[in-house]
Amino acid sequence: MPLRSGISIMKIITCPINGPRPLQEFHFGGEVRTMPDPNSATDEQWADYVFNREGEPGLKREWWYHVPSGTWFIAERDNRTDEFVRTFLYGAEECDG
């Protein structure tokens, strides 16, 4: 439902499988993080992985979940403007524009 050019009242997210769907169909899964090797990580590295986050303003890489279809995917989103720059399936970032 476009209000003026480019502005829509309903928040839409593009699921890589199901296309544009309303925000209400999605769950936020938190920032994409790389787990250090539990066998070789120090306690401090492990605690950093478990607790610390990149909470500062900027473009973020996050897990999102499309609930009706059970699809986990990755979104690049600006956490200041709530703009979804792109969404893609895990491992598909190279081929997705």
Next chain:
Amino acid sequence: MPHRLLKFALSKKHPEPRMFRAPTELKSEYDAVIIGGGGHGLAAAYYLAKDHGITNVAILEKGYIGGGGTGRNTAIIRSNYLTPEGIRFYQGSVELFQDLSRELNLNLFYSKRGHFTLAHSPASLRTQRWRAEVNKHLGIDSRVVTPEFIKETVPEIDLHVGGHQAPIHGALYHPPGAVARHDAVAWGYARGADRRGVEIHQRTAVTDIEIRDGAVAGVHTDKGFIKTRKVLSAVAGWTTHITPMVGLRTPLVIHPLQAMVTEPLKPWLNSIVVSASLHLYVSQSSRGELVAGASLDPYELISMRSTLDFAEGMSTGLLDLFPCLGDIKVLRQWAGLCDMTPDFSPIMGVTPIKGFYIDAGWGTWGFKATPISGKTMAFTMAEDRDHKLIEAFSLSRFKRLELVGEKGAASVGH
């Protein structure tokens, strides 16, 4: 308007008295700089001056004082938390609040109402009982009450929640639960600090922090550089803007939290009513408006936009609980920023950077902590060591895996 009154208002001979001075120039150096003119920053400055005689202090506020979470919260004050560390800390705040109007010589409309945390299931009643027992053990007036008691105290409530949600099984009842006028808390501390020599610089943003040899050397602002050896970051929802300036990693993530007020009504709701299941808390302000807030927005966002989802969800819950509100209009809705921690406890005290002190992790629960956080952070800055009451809230707890799990008492309850 009578002519005489108009003439008086426009006359330069009787300028409107201001609560505090408006200094125009920053000095080149201060003994301490406080980033953020919310309640916490202002209270810290007040107690630095009053308790420790440190008055060469500047508060730098990028907007106007109280324009952050301090002026946006639903003003609930209570100490019925779950952990002994949390209970002692928030009880310290309640005690300071009870005498604060007199101390600051300003009516803060501190109003003791009684606070109900409704339980909609046996499991939730069990958590409330757990809280009640820990509370009693530490001398807090707190107990589990029956649905009949709730109905007697708040006759307008629908114990069956409109048949749409699980019925009310009981509640945790905390008679000292209170509300206060949040803006006045900021103004009172600002005036008290100002009168003791502290400078309050509004519309002055900190843009960077200068660190030399692991110690604070000064702060950069949009109005120039200031030399100082002590900096307190008291910016709550903006903390993740500041921590990268000093290279600190924290668990903080920012979510919006939304609230609304209705049109004013005659007084009918004396108690504060909280329902975690319905994601709402509501009280009636001294102006008669119902003030109601929700649970956290479901995903991270550093923006104070407000949503239709919130207004719909909130109204649905309110109507299920209080069907009598069907014809009442919502006046306005808004959002604030909440700096969330994984254990729902604050992050306070000294940091690995000498002279950099942090007061953050206030999430959805920090208004009630304003006096005690000001007092303990002032001590911490003056003595360069954590005050006893805040030792458990140190940033280093995450490294030590010693979290202070307060979720059961803070996730929606405030």
